[in-house]
Amino acid sequence: MTRSIVPVACCLAAACASGSALRQRADSVAAEVKVARDLNAEACAPRELATAEANLRFARLALDQGDSRRADAHLGTAAPAAHDAVARSRDCGKQAVAIKDKPEPQAPVPVAPSVTAKDGDGDGVPDVDDLCPDVPGPPERRGCPLFTDRDGDGVSDDIDRCPELPGPKENFGCPWPDRDGDKVADKDDRCPDEPGSPDNQGCPRRERLIVVRRDRIELKQQIHFQPNRAKILRDSYDVLDEIAQAVRDASVTVRIEGHTDNVGKRKENVTLSQARADAVKEYLVREGVEAKQLTAVGYGPKRPIASNSTRAGRTLNRRVEFRIEEATN
Amino acid sequence: MALRGTIVACLLLGCGPVTTTSVIDDADGALLRARAANADGYALYEATLADLYLAKAREEQGHARYADAQALAADALRFAQAAGRKASERRTAPAADDAAVSKR
Incomplete structure (x- = not known):
């Protein structure tokens, strides 16, 4: 206790x-x-x-x-x-x-009423009391403007963190950072460390790794997996990212097909191709594609596109294909 | 009887968010009007207070502390109204002076 x-x-x-x-x-x-x-x-x-x-x-x-x-x-x-x-x-x-310490005139100088009330900058503070008689300013600042704005960005210098560089009010008068200097602010830049054009959201234009056809997505580079496993290799991430973007943008339903060569037991090949198709689906879902837009099917060695009797043919047969089934909308 | 009490209590509790939102909206509107009258130039003290109090009221509302949120929003409204009033007065003051001078 x-x-x-x-x-x-x-x-x-x-x-x-x-x-x-x-x-x-x-x-x-x-x-x-x-x-x-x-x-x-x-x-x-x-x-x-x-x-x-x-x-x-x-x-x-x-x-x-x-x-x-x-x-x-x-x-x-x-x-x-x-x-x-x-x-x-x-x-x-x-x-x-x-x-206050201004010396008062020794002898009162007779002035006409219109002269004493003279207010050159029209700010309501007569010139005699106006510390800035040529620039309008409120009376509590003795006729001087509240604050200056040296960079003319509309953010007065008292709150401008970059008083000599124009910048928006939202960034306290500082220009938005632009690390890659491509004139696309980092906040809008999808590739803030690589210069790119504004119409490509600040990213450099790359040769596309896929071509979207009416009934399929063609890959210029195959998806690579660890041998005999369903783990996608890092060098295939770019092509998968492009596929994800294309599927997201086109709002279509896609069938992911896994295929193998005919080496090994047929049942194991079917299982492996299914696991690889599933792995691709999982990756695309992680990249923002809706799961309902994707189906994954493992065909094993059932649908070869080349001869399995040569090494080159078997390489071609080990593949993942993307069939466009229908528009989701 | 107990049921009636429960219903009344629920209704009272339910009013918290509604009233708070209403006061926050009023303060927000008043601050917008004040800003339109250039309160940032002529009544910066009041405008800043209104801005800060309004933000805090929203924060308190987010934490479901409706009484505090409402009190802060009421103060924000008061400051925003004062900012608007002061800004309008100061904007029209030189014009009034000019009018007085021309009448002379």
Whole structure:
């Protein structure tokens, strides 16, 4: 009894300690958020402040739910955001001080009302108060644009992880990676490490290993198995992949036929050819072909296409064929 | 009696996902409207909060914690509405000023 209580008590104590440490961390982040707020972060670093505040609340919610892992993750986001908010707001504050320190004109200069209200960039901030009188910007930024966008990709530099390279908003302003440099982004590239044309999904054009006829799929390269076994050899994967794609695309029903030469016992040959046809079917199903589109039949030596009296003939007779039976739709 | 109680309890439990989804949808719509009013430019603080709260509400909903999800979605809605309001005000403010100047 005591033995079982001790580990449970240890776990509970550890959990409490972890929860308490996280709460302390949350309090320290909250203090930093308060500092940021006092420094007018809402205007100077709105995104950072919002991120810090939101994640702080989410962390506390997770702690209330007893989910320390999630709380830790949220605090991990909140803390640097709060820190950034404080840093940005300090810079922003300095700018504000500089404005306040502007020497006031010694003697009031009489100006016409239309001149005092002059607003060259039409942003609602009169030129006298506008730090950027030629570029529109909101009043809380003293008439300056919120953020610049050096690469002109529509993602402002404050959130642009690649401010000098145009990139989509979804990738934080960075261009999508393209390892093979074929102008097809890796996310859309079926062959991200081999250059290929965009109309072939970024893959190089290869000579096809199969030809789809009306009633069969012709193979330019036979499917190879381990001798006397139904294990497909690796060098046949490419041709099988092409077959899989063709069957998937054409939505047809295909009969996979296994054939052998006449060496050995007939019954064993039939069994082997069936096992090989089954192995091919299994491979194609793994490659996304629906099982109902495929049937596998082992004929053994029953249907030779060449003489079994020569080595070349026997090689031709050991084969797998693909007969198109009907369209599935 | 017990049966009736069970039915009522089931109905109440069943309302959780529905109400939450409704509030999330409202917040989503409000945020879209705010974004259309350029809230990202004029009310970035509120828009970011709304965005984060909405995402969190969806996450909580995914974990079937409907009460928390609903509270977060309600806050997201509040922030999104505030963002929309602020953005609209700020967009129209220069025009209003211009009008005032021209009246003078």
